[in-house]
Amino acid sequence: MSKLSKIFTGNIVVSLVAILFGLIVGAIIMLIGGYDPILAYQSLFEQVFGNKYDFGETLREISPLVLTGLAVAFAFRAGLFNIGGEGQFIIGMTAATFIGIKVTGLPAYIHAPLALIVGAVCGGIWAGIAGYLKAARGVNEVITTIMLNWTALYLGNYIVTNFLMKSGMDKSFDIQDSASISIQSLSSFFNDARIHWGMFLSILAAIFFYYFLWKSKQGFELRAVGHNHNAAEYAGMNVGRNVVKAMFISGAFAGLAGAIQILGVFHYQTIMSGTPGTGFDGIAVALIGMNHPFGILLGGSLFGILTYGSAGMSFGADVPPELIRIVIGSIIFFIAAQGIVRWVLKPFYSKRKKEKVL
Known part of the structure; x- marks a missing residue:
């Protein structure tokens, strides 16, 4: 087993234990509030897996969360903090809406990909503004992206x-x-759930993330810059160019998330009084997934299940949907405080090591 595989496997174990702890904390809070946690979690999973429509809508809920999670994680791997996934998501939505309405006379196999590409590129350019200010002027990307x-x-x-x-x-x-x-055949199978190609694009994006960052020369440079700017510059790498590149690719993931929401789910864009929140949720997804693309697929799935299933908790067990945010927050806390989780797991690892020696 490679070093990367061992690290990923260890992170998966930590994430799973952190999720378990988060669910336990949520159950305790429900008990304190006078709610039945067993009924609540049962209602949550019935809401998600109870029928084909709700399962299809859960899959639809997961897709943009995975993409915004990838956006946050990609920047983080390059030593940057992209807190602007929300804005890049909106720019991607707007660009895709513009292409979807204004460009006419194109066949579907050109028009839809064009709208997706423009949404992703515009999201990348929006993030690239923060990347340029960081590279050229040293402006903190957290401030500019917010x-x-x-x-x-x-x-x-x-x-x-x-x-x-x-x-x-x-x-x-x-x-x-x-x-x-939209995919009408799959939508019909899932009882008219809003199934679309973005679900598959999010998986392909995670695969691209992995191969680009760990299997390509450019990915190696981005990770080197993320580990140590000075050492990367000493090795002859163009740090400024890599910062802009990392932010552009990061923003492209978030822009693509916005594009698939317009082209696959809503088919129009509303006047928004506030930001939709999907970009900020991506931060939580990246944390749950330990900033690894395949971990983010699992983290996005968990986040989507909990988010969509919270309605079932409300109707089936009279639990306020806000409690699901406490569960998610608890999971993130235990992932962030990995020392607690690893301390709990330490006796099990010690036992395994002894068995191997014997």
């Missing part, structure tokens, strides 16, 4: 209001059918 979140919100609303809708409406026109990425 500020760009709000700029993206108002810019998106401005574009929709002035170019993509009739006056008096609160949403854009619907995108053209040729720009849709």
